[in-house]
Amino acid sequence: MSSQATTAGATTVYQVTGMTCGHCEAAIAEEVSAIPGVTSVKAVASTGRVTVVATAPLDDEAVRAAVDEAGYELVGRV
Numbered sequence: 263m264s265s266q267a268t269t270a271g272a273t274t275v276y277q278v279t280g281m282t283c284g285h286c287e288a289a290i291a292e293e294v295s296a297i298p299g300v301t302s303v304k305a306v307a308s309t310g311r312v313t314v315v316a317t318a319p320l321d322d323e324a325v326r327a328a329v330d331e332a333g334y335e336l337v338g339r340v
């Protein structure tokens with residue numbers, strides 16, 4: 263698990279499979295951004311990593327459901 267203290271809240275990095283392009287990044291960012299408390303999402307297709315900043319620690323199952331809704335698979339926390 264990778265967590266950093268920031269002024270925005272809790273930062274968590276997840277590994278996601280299936281991302282290949284900017285459209286993939288945008289689709290994941292849009293779905294994960296809809297989770298209550300999420301303030302920032304950065305998806306990077308080349309590494310498969312999704313960095314999420316939220317006001318409080320996130321429920322991994324909520325993130326998994328959002329990634330699944332976007333059409334990708336959450337492997338777990340980095």
